[in-house]
Each structure stands twice: as structure tokens, then as C-alpha cells.
Amino acid sequence: MKSCSRFVRAVVALTGLVAHSTAAHAQQPRGLKVFISVDMEGLAGVVTSADVSSTANGDYQHFRKIMAGETNAAIEGAYRAGATYVLVRDSHGSKENLLPGDVDPRAHLLRGLSTGPRNMMEGIDSSFDAVVFVGYHAKAGTPNAILEHTSTGNVVDFSINGVSLPEGGYNALVAGLVGVPVVFVAGDRAVLEQIRGLLGPIGGVAVKEEINDAALGMSPARAQDEIRKGVEQAIRNRARARLYKMAGPYSMTLKVKQERPLYAGVQRIQQGEFTFSSPDLLEILNAFNAMK
Ligand SMILES: [Zn+2]
Numbered sequence: 001m002k003s004c005s006r007f008v009r010a011v012v013a014l015t016g017l018v019a020h021s022t023a024a025h026a027q028q029p030r031g032l033k034v035f036i037s038v039d040m041e042g043l044a045g046v047v048t049s050a051d052v053s054s055t056a057n058g059d060y061q062h063f064r065k066i067m068a069g070e071t072n073a074a075i076e077g078a079y080r081a082g083a084t085y086v087l088v089r090d091s092h093g094s095k096e097n098l099l100p101g102d103v104d105p106r107a108h109l110l111r112g113l114s115t116g117p118r119n120m121m122e123g124i125d126s127s128f129d130a131v132v133f134v135g136y137h138a139k140a141g142t143p144n145a146i147l148e149h150t151s152t153g154n155v156v157d158f159s160i161n162g163v164s165l166p167e168g169g170y171n172a173l174v175a176g177l178v179g180v181p182v183v184f185v186a187g188d189r190a191v192l193e194q195i196r197g198l199l200g201p202i203g204g205v206a207v208k209e210e211i212n213d214a215a216l217g218m219s220p221a222r223a224q225d226e227i228r229k230g231v232e233q234a235i236r237n238r239a240r241a242r243l244y245k246m247a248g249p250y251s252m253t254l255k256v257k258q259e260r261p262l263y264a265g266v267q268r269i270q271q272g273e274f275t276f277s278s279p280d281l282l283e284i285l286n287a288f289n290a291m292k
Helices: 002-027 060-080 167-177 189-199 220-236 281-291
Strands: 033-038 085-090 108-110 130-136 155-160 182-188 203-211 214-217 250-256 267-270 273-278
Touching: 033 060, 060 085, 060 130, 060 182, 060 220, 130 167, 130 189, 130 220, 155 167, 155 281, 167 182, 167 189, 167 281, 182 189, 182 220, 189 203, 203 220, 250 281, 273 281
Parallel strands: 033 085, 033 130, 085 108, 130 182, 182 203
Antiparallel strands: 155 250, 203 214, 250 273, 267 273
8 A cells, every 4th residue: 555655656746747848848839930932923913924024124123022012911921820930932933033122031031943843832841830822823724814824834734643733733732742731822813713622712812803814903002911911810720721632653744835855754645745653742843844
């Protein structure tokens, strides 16, 4: 009896120790990391390719300010939801559209072209808690969309395991691969519907919609307001977002206008149509990037 109660005391002491160390751990905030990928075609007001081309004689300098405005709205929303670290990936063209001094100094900006398969998702890893897409556009061939295309003007369709994907679709797969959900998308109405069709009812703001090739949309200030509020809410609700994943092995079908040299292992089905299979999703994206 005596030894038994000593045993009980020992267990209580040990339990207390465990409880104490758990409480100490809980007091240390784990941090909340948010990854924001920003494209240009889906920004408020953008309607023509000259708006988003640094080499065209259009309003690019104006729209890169709008890009910074929508980016900063998303960053602000993330911090209001408790973010402790925000990485912004400039995801358009040369990836040198956001001027570093224009971006909220709390965020870290990843700019410039990167090697490897991740491209618009460069910098993502399993330490992040949520992904946000800003300025996104629908895939090539989408009706009633503004500046719809898939990565380059050369791609007619890019499918993985039979699912035709926009940039936001395969970027969500890259995030899903490391266990991070996409929680929000801003762009035109067409990309919102397309992304929600793949990922489910995630947060989003349609900053504009297509009307016979023209764009009807919110003012940039209103769009930024909606993005800030939407991102904050989506990150707070991130537990509801599901990961976008497909079961491997992966098989891609790529249709292009102009054929590129064959990537190792890629098979040509017919004029402009190719397939490739791999257990590794990133290898699929390597093949896509080489042949798009
Ligand atoms: Zn794009």
C-alpha cells in the first residue's frame, strides 16, 4: 500500500511535469506563414496585354503600382489574421514587376526568374500555413475571361491526370505537395469560377468581369479594400480549406501551337500534342516548362 501510493505520487509528479512542458510549449507561438503569389492579368483595370508588358508602349508603369497596391492589401489582410511571416512571389513574366520599395516592408519579396519547376510558387515549403493568389487569370481557351492563357501564349491546354488546369490549378498542386492549402484568389470572375471548380469554395474577389472582350470592374481602391478583408477572413478560416492533391503517378497531356524540342521521356501523340508520365509531380512540371 505504501509503495503503491509512492508510485501514485511519482505518476502525479511526472504528469505535472508533462503538463507543464506542454503549457510552456503552447505559450511559444508557432508563427503563421503566408505565401502570396501575384500575377498581373487579373489585376483591377487590366484589359490588354500592353497593360502588363514592360516592353510595350502602354500603361505598364501604372499597372505595376496597382499590382503593388493589391499585393499590399493581401499582406495587410494576412497580418490582420495573425501572420508572422509573409513571402510575396512576383509571378508575372520576368518576375521583376513589383518594385521592392513599393511592397509593404513587413513582407519578404521573391523577385526574378528562378530555375527549377516551381516558377510562380518558388519559395513555397511545408513551413507555410496558407497560399493566396492575387492578379490571377483563367486558363487558355476559357470563354468570357480577360487575358486568358496558360503560362505562355503557346499553350492550348495543359492537363494532369485528365484534369485541364489553369496556372492556379497546377500552382495549387505544388502547394498541396508540401501540405499547404490555397485559401484565396483575386482576379476576374472567370478565374474565380475556374479555381473554385477545382479547389472548392475558397475565399475570393472578382475585381472585374469580361463584357465582349472589354473589362468591367472595381476601382483599384475598392478592389484593394475587398482583397484586404477577403484575405483576412480566408486565413482565419484556413482550417476549412482542403489541400489540392492528385494521386500519383502523374500523367500530363500538353497541347501547344508551336512544338518545342522534346523533353527526355516525352511522347508525341500527334501534331502539337504530347504526353509524359512520372511519379514525381515536379518532374511533370519540368517537362511542361521545357515544352510550353
Ligand atoms: Zn499568368
